[in-house]
Every structure is written in C-alpha cells, then in structure tokens.
Amino acid sequence: MSEGQKKNHLESEPSPYLQQHVHNPVNWYPWEDEAFQKAREENRPIFLSIGYSTCHWCHVMAHESFEDEEVAKLMNETFVSIKVDREERPDIDGVYMQVAQMMTRRAGWPLTIIMTPDKEPFFAATYIPKETRFNTMGMMDLCRRIKELWESDQANIRQVIERVKGALSNDEVVYHGVDMSTKDQLDLGAVDSAVKQLEGRFDEKKGGFGTPPKFPSPQNLLLLMRHWKRTKEERSLEMVLKTLVEMRRGGVYDQVGYGFHRYSTDDEWLLPHFEKMLYDQAGLMMAYTEAFQITQNGLFSDTVQEIAEYVLRDMTAPEGAFYSAENADSEGVEGKFYVWSQKQIQDILSQREAAIFGKVYGIERNGNFRDEATGEETGLNIPHMRFDSEDVAKEMSMEPSQVQQILDSAREKLFHAREHRVRPSRDDKILADWNGYMIAALAKAGTVINDSALVEKAEKAIEYVLSELKDKSNHLLHSLKRKNEGIPGFLDDYAFVIWGLIELYEATFKSDYLSEAKVLMDTLFEKFWDSEKGGFFFTAHDSEELLTRRKDIYDGAMPSGNSTALYNMIRLARLLGDPDLEQKAADMVGAFSSEIARMYSAHSMMLVGLDFALGKSYEVVLAGKKGDELLEDMVKEIRRRYIPNKVVLLRASEEQSKEITRLAPYTEFHNPVRGKATAHVCVDHNCRLPTNELSQMLEFLDEK
Incomplete structure (x- = not known):
C-alpha cells in the first residue's frame, strides 16, 4: 500500500518493525487491551505475529502474505491480528517462543501463534507461505482451517490448550498441535x-x-x-x-x-x-x-x-x-x-x-x-x-x-x-547448457579449494555465454551458427546457465550475476513453463512445432533440465526473498510427484532440490566492507564447511549494496552492527539475532 492509503492500528507505535507494517491491508493491532476486547466481543481467535526489523523471513512472510489483499481479507475475517516487536517486548516473545518449541520443536522468527482472546495458544509455527507448499500449510488454507475449527470443533482446540498448559506447568514437551499437515505431497x-x-x-x-x-x-x-x-x-x-x-x-x-x-x-x-x-x-x-x-x-x-x-x-x-x-x-x-x-x-x-x-x-x-x-x-x-x-x-x-x-x-x-x-x-561446439554446468563447477570448486584462478576462468566463460550465446532478442542460444544467430535455447540451456550464475554470485558476490540469473529465470517461465500442469517443457512456446512437446525429469548423463531448474528456483527464492518462486517450485514437485515415486533414484537431482526445500537450510546475509578481516574470515569459514542447503548474500558498504537491496529488498535492514562485519543467519526460516562473533555465526551454522 502507498503512504496515502488506509492505515491500520500500528500508526502510533514507535517501533520501526511495527511501522513497517502500518500500511499492510491486515488490520493489525499492537499488543493492547483493545485487541483482546475486540476478539472477545466478536468471538474470534487471535493471530499473533512476532518478529524484528532485520529478520529476513519476517520480511518474506510480510511481502508474501501480509501485503497481499487476498490473504489480508481472510485474516481480517477470521482473526484479530496482533503484531509484536520481539526486541520491544521480549517478555511476550519469550513466553510464546517456549510454546512454539514445545508444540513444534522449532524456534525462531517470524513466530506465529494462534490463541484465544484469553491468550491461550493452540497453534504455533514459524514462517508460513501464502499457499500450501510441500508439507507446510499456507496462510490461505490455514485461515480457512482455523475458522472451521473455531466454529465447529472447540473441543479439539480446548484439548490442545490443556496439553500446552500442562506442558508449561510440568516443563514437558508437546509434539503436535492441531493437525495442519497436508496430504499426498512428496516429503523427505x-x-x-x-x-x-x-x-x-x-x-x-x-x-x-x-x-x-x-x-x-x-x-x-x-x-x-x-x-x-x-x-x-x-x-x-x-x-x-x-x-x-x-x-x-x-x-x-x-x-x-x-x-x-x-x-x-x-x-x-x-x-x-x-x-x-x-x-x-x-x-x-x-x-x-x-x-x-x-x-x-x-x-x-x-x-x-x-x-x-x-x-x-x-x-x-x-x-x-x-x-x-x-x-x-x-x-x-x-x-x-x-x-x-x-x-x-x-x-x-x-x-x-x-x-x-x-x-x-x-x-x-x-x-x-x-x-x-x-x-x-x-x-x-x-x-x-x-x-x-x-x-x-x-x-x-x-x-x-x-x-x-x-x-x-x-x-x-x-x-x-x-x-x-x-x-x-x-x-569444438560450444553449448550453453554444458558451459553453464562447467561454469558452476569451476566457481564452486574455486571457492572451496581456495583457488581464485578457477573462479576467474568461470567468469571469463560466462562473459562469453552472455555476450555471444544470445539472439537479438536477448534470449539464450543453445549454440551459435553465426554471431547472435543459432539454435534457440532449450530448457537445459537456461537451467544450467542459471546454475552457473548462482555459483558465480556466491563465489564473487558480484550482483550482476544474481541479476542476470533472475532475468533468465523470468525468461524461462515466460517461454517454457506449463501454466496448466506445472513444470517446464524442453522447448519454448514459440519453438518449432514437433510431434510432441516433452518434459524431461529423469536424470541421464546430466541432471534433467526440470531438476536443475527446481534446484535453481529454490536457491534463487531464498537469495532474493521470492516466495512466489518457491511456490512454483512446490507446484513443480507436485506436478511430477507420481512420476518421481515410480523410481525415486532416477530423479536424484530433483530430490537434491527437494532436500533443500524441506531439509535443514540456511540463509546468510553478511554485512560489512569488502576486504574487512572479520568479513573475510566469515566467508572463508562458510565456504570451508559442507553446508549444501544454504545461500549467502553479501551486503557490502552502502554504495555497493544498492543493487543487492534492489534484487533482495529484505536485505535493506541487514546492516553492520556496531560498525563491525555482521552475520545475519536464518535457519529453517527462523532468523537468529545478528552477530559480530565468528564463533556465534558458526554455532548457528552447526545447529543440529
């Protein structure tokens, strides 16, 4: 919403975090008696959302759901919604974080609690996408499910509340709240x-x-x-x-x-x-x-x-x-x-x-x-x-x-x-997809074995691909016939070149690579995505018409284009804070799930992507000046460790950070703390507090 549009009840709140939500279409209240009284009078549950201003997944959830008119309409019809800044009210945060740990075995921000007007919790979660994704219920379905439970199954709600209360009093652990699991989805x-x-x-x-x-x-x-x-x-x-x-x-x-x-x-x-x-x-x-x-x-x-x-x-x-x-x-x-x-x-x-x-x-x-x-x-x-x-x-x-x-x-x-x-x-053919694969390998290898020459060779190769293997419309070519003319690019060309660009970004932290990856991903959806059934066709919508348009998902000598695209989608979604892209990834897995289940091991790369989506994962935003000793140590330690399901962004000095902030707006608030290089680490969609300590960063990354 723009500044001139309707504001909710957070307008007078001094917290910068709450001010970020003033123009949400969600009718937010601060934590105050008025909100609870309204919930009692209207017999509605409370939707409590707790976060802080530099929390990456808080911003993702805000953009995906709280700024969305469709979600806001359901929330406003179902709940009285309350926003809390955890740094402003650590007391509230501490109590409900304990509840979340008991109910879900997970902790972090954004923290979502659904409770009665008497502040009795019966559902807890951290990040929630807009739409149901993999095995995570989305906000749209959650609102409908809670409304149904609230109106017709108070006994179930009361049973959960009593278990939570008993666990709090006895310091026990509650493993399950109200059943919000989805069915018929591929899981780990x-x-x-x-x-x-x-x-x-x-x-x-x-x-x-x-x-x-x-x-x-x-x-x-x-x-x-x-x-x-x-x-x-x-x-x-x-x-x-x-x-x-x-x-x-x-x-x-x-x-x-x-x-x-x-x-x-x-x-x-x-x-x-x-x-x-x-x-x-x-x-x-x-x-x-x-x-x-x-x-x-x-x-x-x-x-x-x-x-x-x-x-x-x-x-x-x-x-x-x-x-x-x-x-x-x-x-x-x-x-x-x-x-x-x-x-x-x-x-x-x-x-x-x-x-x-x-x-x-x-x-x-x-x-x-x-x-x-x-x-x-x-x-x-x-x-x-x-x-x-x-x-x-x-x-x-x-x-x-x-x-x-x-x-x-x-x-x-x-x-x-x-x-x-x-x-x-x-x-001596030069193919875009095979080059993208080698570029990704060299960039990754160079960072891990600390050989900058390999990264430089990858950069030289991507420069050729992006300048020579494109047609006059700036679309990828599979291979050249003459300058700027050749065989139009296929799914695999886009998928593997994007992979190379992502690896090059994390190897160099040059934002141009991330920007180009996003452009190519947008083109991939425009030209190859099956909007009816999900997944990517091997050929573009405007390609030569053959007897059939195939979708490749089986891995062969190389990972399939769809598998590689899925891996890229999840990584880019996490890098850019783009929940729509991650939703598309979930849609893709759903589209292919029955085929994957026929022979799981024939789809290893697809499952690499699924493991990233559902397994323990990490987002790291490093803030500081390039060349800073602490920052370099942080980068070195991150690269040395085997943490496959991670993404790393660098937000350097203010001038250097403008492009990253444009690409990944959530990083706007990821600044150095106390003038020192700072690691902002999120684990499984739960953000830890920013740290200047290398040992603390590693502790976050080593969490079991």
Whole structure:
C-alpha cells in the first residue's frame, strides 16, 4: 500500500518493525487491551505475529502474505491480528517462543501463534507461505482451517490448550498441535527411498551402482552426501567415498593427462569407453569438491584441480568458453592415445621410474587392456592405481615423499611423450547448457579449494555465454551458427546457465550475476513453463512445432533440465526473498510427484532440490566492507564447511549494496552492527539475532 492509503492500528507505535507494517491491508493491532476486547466481543481467535526489523523471513512472510489483499481479507475475517516487536517486548516473545518449541520443536522468527482472546495458544509455527507448499500449510488454507475449527470443533482446540498448559506447568514437551499437515505431497521420505534404491544397486567391491557399463552419475553422489548431512547415516557417505576413490584410482580416470572418460565397460572401473565429455568433468568436479568439504581428503582436492587442469588445457576455447568433447578414437583405434606397452614406458622413463610407476599403476608385460570384443591380450596397458604409493614406499624401503616425487616426474614425462601422438578429434561446439554446468563447477570448486584462478576462468566463460550465446532478442542460444544467430535455447540451456550464475554470485558476490540469473529465470517461465500442469517443457512456446512437446525429469548423463531448474528456483527464492518462486517450485514437485515415486533414484537431482526445500537450510546475509578481516574470515569459514542447503548474500558498504537491496529488498535492514562485519543467519526460516562473533555465526551454522 502507498503512504496515502488506509492505515491500520500500528500508526502510533514507535517501533520501526511495527511501522513497517502500518500500511499492510491486515488490520493489525499492537499488543493492547483493545485487541483482546475486540476478539472477545466478536468471538474470534487471535493471530499473533512476532518478529524484528532485520529478520529476513519476517520480511518474506510480510511481502508474501501480509501485503497481499487476498490473504489480508481472510485474516481480517477470521482473526484479530496482533503484531509484536520481539526486541520491544521480549517478555511476550519469550513466553510464546517456549510454546512454539514445545508444540513444534522449532524456534525462531517470524513466530506465529494462534490463541484465544484469553491468550491461550493452540497453534504455533514459524514462517508460513501464502499457499500450501510441500508439507507446510499456507496462510490461505490455514485461515480457512482455523475458522472451521473455531466454529465447529472447540473441543479439539480446548484439548490442545490443556496439553500446552500442562506442558508449561510440568516443563514437558508437546509434539503436535492441531493437525495442519497436508496430504499426498512428496516429503523427505522420497529422498530416503531413493537412497535405499541406490544402496540396493551399490557395488560393495568397487563402488558405483548397477552392473556394467558403469556410469559416474554424479547427481546420485550429491544426493547421498545431502542424505548423510541430514541423517548422519554413515552408509550414505560410505557409498560416496568408495565410489569416488575407486573411480579416481581406475582406468576410467586418465592417470597421465587427467579428466574422466565417459564410463567403464567393466565393474572394476578399469576399461573405459575413452571418450571425454565436458559434462562429466563438470558433474564429477562438483562431487569431488563436496566430498573434499566433508572429508578434507587431499585426494579429492587434487582430483578437482586435475580435472580443472585438463579442461582448461584441452577443452577451452581462446575466448574462454568450453568445448564439448574429445573422441575415443585416434588413428581409427579406440583408446590408442591413452594406452601404453610396458616397453614404451621403459623407453621414456629411467629404470627406477619405470619400476615404481609400473608397480603403482599396474603396468604388465602382457598388458592389462584386453580387446573388448575378443577378450584377448593386447600387450597394452591402461594406467590405474593398483597399489598405494605409501605401500610401495614401504616395500622398497623409501620415504613416501620420495616415491610421490618419482611418480610425479614419471607422469610428466609420459604426458609430454603422449603429446606427440595423434590426438583424438575434438568436438569444438560450444553449448550453453554444458558451459553453464562447467561454469558452476569451476566457481564452486574455486571457492572451496581456495583457488581464485578457477573462479576467474568461470567468469571469463560466462562473459562469453552472455555476450555471444544470445539472439537479438536477448534470449539464450543453445549454440551459435553465426554471431547472435543459432539454435534457440532449450530448457537445459537456461537451467544450467542459471546454475552457473548462482555459483558465480556466491563465489564473487558480484550482483550482476544474481541479476542476470533472475532475468533468465523470468525468461524461462515466460517461454517454457506449463501454466496448466506445472513444470517446464524442453522447448519454448514459440519453438518449432514437433510431434510432441516433452518434459524431461529423469536424470541421464546430466541432471534433467526440470531438476536443475527446481534446484535453481529454490536457491534463487531464498537469495532474493521470492516466495512466489518457491511456490512454483512446490507446484513443480507436485506436478511430477507420481512420476518421481515410480523410481525415486532416477530423479536424484530433483530430490537434491527437494532436500533443500524441506531439509535443514540456511540463509546468510553478511554485512560489512569488502576486504574487512572479520568479513573475510566469515566467508572463508562458510565456504570451508559442507553446508549444501544454504545461500549467502553479501551486503557490502552502502554504495555497493544498492543493487543487492534492489534484487533482495529484505536485505535493506541487514546492516553492520556496531560498525563491525555482521552475520545475519536464518535457519529453517527462523532468523537468529545478528552477530559480530565468528564463533556465534558458526554455532548457528552447526545447529543440529
């Protein structure tokens, strides 16, 4: 509402928080006798809303519901509504926060309490969306449900009130208030079911899932790591680590030149199909990055850096964008570029180097590479880590560092020798979706392993995508035919480029990336969204008409476009404080829920998004000047920890913050406290008090 429009009963209140709600269409009262008397006279329940001015989710709920005429009409018909500033009335806040903890096991702001005119609570919640979302009842349905209960089921209400009163007096815990659960919605049980299905196909000996051919499927690993984070079920993490270690040791990894081949034709990860795809490098870089966050295992960070080295060396165009693939064949023979006879290795390396390299990497005189069709020995070898360098060092009475030095020298010599061979042909198409995926991986990896060069390469690539892979209408192109002309972008192009932009924003805190992500998300809805049934079509509304328009939700070699879009929608919704976007995410999950339930593990990336939406999640707004030591320490610690379901914004000095405030208006009040760098942390839609203390911020982020 504008300043000139009708005001509610908060107009005379001095609290800045209450003043923010003066022009809401909700007929707010302050906490005063007039409100309770009105409720008694009209026989209405009280809707009590408690928050504070810098509470992110308070502003989200205000914008989504309290500023909405439709919600306000229902609230005004059903309740007498009271607004309380928790900082102004900590007494009221303290009592009803205890009630909320008893009834819901959750605490934080915004705090919502529904109670009788005699101040007896019978319902508690924190953030509530406008519309029912996932398993959270929305304000519209809540108003109708409370009205129904109030008018026809006072006995149920009274029963809840007595339980709450008894718990307060006896210091017990009430687990459930009035039943507000929704039905027929996917919940976190879908993630648990997917994990069980993956476990049923897990290769206990060599990791991975299913029978040969064995594919990397990094989205399965991302889901398992999130499941471990949420449940602390070690089995989920064990499957991830076993798979990543065995893949890194196997022939499916190019031990000489780095990067992963397409898949393994056997169950040992030894014999690959030698093609190298950009998207495999991107997905696996992400998986190894997250595994490093969890374990701090140097093998994983080394693998991340090696994949990046391969991509930047062999798969990068002069303009900074990324090529698509390298062929499996050279000189008409699959794998010829990558395999070695024992004699070739001995001719290149010193005797000592050849012995140690051959021992560690399984080099045999008759070869370990058998012809796939006949099974016959070829006399050629695929280097793979048969033994650990530490074990070989012990066997040879050497220091592990000496052995590693020899292995590094040997690898470098073999690499340079291999460069004189005829290379496999390279597919130099530059595709928007695959580039977006790699940009996301590089940006994420660079922040986690603290390698700014990787972030810079991602920035150079996105610059190319946003300048060259667009048509004259500023819409994405899938690939170029000529400048500003090419194949119109598909769902996947928008989804993966948006992913890259989000990762780049959190890696650099440059608001342009966040702004562009929002623009592309708006275009995605405009051009691809199915307004009748939900979800995104693969092709745009104005695309060439084919026999059918499909919607892809199954994950393949890459996560599906709809799955990736869902993940982006939830992250952008949290970054921007956009409940409408999160509602659309819920609508999408609802649209696909029956299909997902047919085979949960075929939709791992969709479930990664669901885990973000329903699992423990965090929003962090950092306020302070760039370069401030405390601020840098906060950023460093956030990036070091494995907290997958989080978003982080930086509100720097006032001048730098204007664009962020425009994009995410809720951050307007997220200022440095006492002139120091400040972390504003919200956990599960519940906002903690701002803190200047690094230890306090970490305590919030480590909440179980």
